[in-house]
Amino acid sequence: MWNRLNKSMMFCQMMFGLSFYGVMVILSRFFLEDLGYSEADTMMVVGAFSSIGPLFAIAGGFIADKFLGAYRSLTISYFTFATGYLLLIIGSSATNVPMSLVGIALASYGRGLMSPSYPSLYKRTFATQEDFENGYPVNYSVNNIGALLGQYLFPMIVLVIGFHGSFMLTAVLALLALVTLVIFRKPLVSVAAEIDKKPVGAANWIAFIALSAAMIGLVFFMFSNMDVGQNIVYAISGAAILYFISLMFKSSKAVALKMGTILIMTVLTTCFFVYYGQMMTSMTMVTINTMRGDLFGFIPIAPEASMAMNSLWCILAGPVISLTFSRLEKFGLTLSTASKIGIAFIFTAVAFGILTMAVKSVGADVIIRPETFLIIHMFQAFAEVIVGSLVVAFILSVAPKHIENFSVSLFYIAMALSGIIGAVFSTSIALEKGQQLTQEVVQTVYGDYFYMLTILALVMVVIAFISSFIVRKMLESAERQEQEQQQEFVEADTPA
Secondary structure: OOOHHHHHHHHHHHHHHHHHHHHHHHHHHHHHHHOOOOHHHHHHHHHHHHHHHHHOHHHHHHHHHHOOOHHHHHHHHHHHHHHHHHHHHHHHHOOOHHHHHHHHHHHHHHHHHHHHHHHHHHHOOOOOHHHHHHHHHHHHHHHHHHHHHHHHHHHHHHHHHHHHHHHHHHHHHHHHHHHHHHHOHHHHHHHOOHHHHOOOOHHHHHHHHHHHHHHHHHHHHHHHOHHHHHHHHHHHHHHHHHHHHHHHHOOOHHHHHHHHHHHHHHHHHHHHHHHHHHOOOHHHHHHHHHEOOOEOOOEOOOHHHHHHHHHHHHHHHHHHHHHHHHHHHHOOOOOOHHHHHHHHHHHHHHHHHHHHHHHHOOOOOOOEOHHHHHHHHHHHHHHHHHHHHHHHHHHHHHOOHHHHHHHHHHHHHHHHHHHHHHHHHHHHHOOOOOOOOOHHHHHHHHHHHHHHHHHHHHHHHHHHHHHHHHHHHHHHHHHHHHHHHHHHHHHHHOOO
């Protein structure tokens, strides 16, 4: 199952996790302390940084399908990451807000270019669909090795070499991934889609450059004007989904039914990632304000580095989930992807239930121990790996081949939409500059907010299992339609 191609791609994925999440984890303090943003504005920017990149997976999927192919798109994305981080170096050195925003705009666009290209190319490095589905959760864990190191180490690294030094390090890591892709160019192209094997015409390059410039300019505008930017996210997401629906109406009934299941998965994924987005926004603010002490009394951890706990559990969760579902299948128990999402929401409800109890019972010292957040992240990480790895594999298994990358981009649209929605929700607990954090504030403001999220997670458990039944019926109907069409074709081709 494993070979040097998928291993080389997983190295690139780890470099992405290390550099991207290293940047993300220090952005909150960078905007709060160096650039003077408020808590509410910081949560919106960081939430947007985590979500706008996936939003532009729409453009990334279109570019990979129509203009460049997955390999070229992936290679350019890592070059874009490195360039964006270099601009962050300049922005942090001169405390230049516009330059910093251009840097994170480039990094966001690079993520959008990478997101649909990586899984479609990675899939082709495996011999079978089954190998890919079993291997993708492991890839998710590898990504989280990088995320763990980035989220844990960069808050300490920034104390030694500053923000500009930290951004320089992330640029170097992105360049290592770029070099790896260049070294493995020939074998990767040999297994890639046909478009990657053909030369790109001048018209396609011009169209790509023009589209990229427009997208980067739009991302910069969105970061500079977050009130307008969130509406742009809603508009682009809605337009992409409507376009996908229009393609459904142009397809055969069997294909349309399969595409309909992708839409259902997109809705469930959007709801789930509203919870995932809390980790970068509301939960980060809660840990900055309340988490004190070393983990287990001897492992130093900065409050904003609490996200590293999520990555730690994700590393462990990937192989466990892959092995668990593989074993269940051997015993004849095959769970649908929607059912697995239902299980993910159960984990999420437990995670936010624990968080609710922690803030509701906080003492007069307003301190929550790191061990509490470690347990919270354990449940949420297992939920994240289920949704983050298995939904993409499901989409690739049912999507029409000619819009494969665009179909995958719907997963990232869900992440983008949920990131903005989650960030908007999170601003409801933002404290004003100078506002004193008291036991009452933590118990009421934080407690009521996370209690609401816990109840909604339980509602989503029920919705996910109902969706599982609907998706199964739709796929069964699609299979019958395909068999009938094949039979009609055979009969029409058989001489009378």
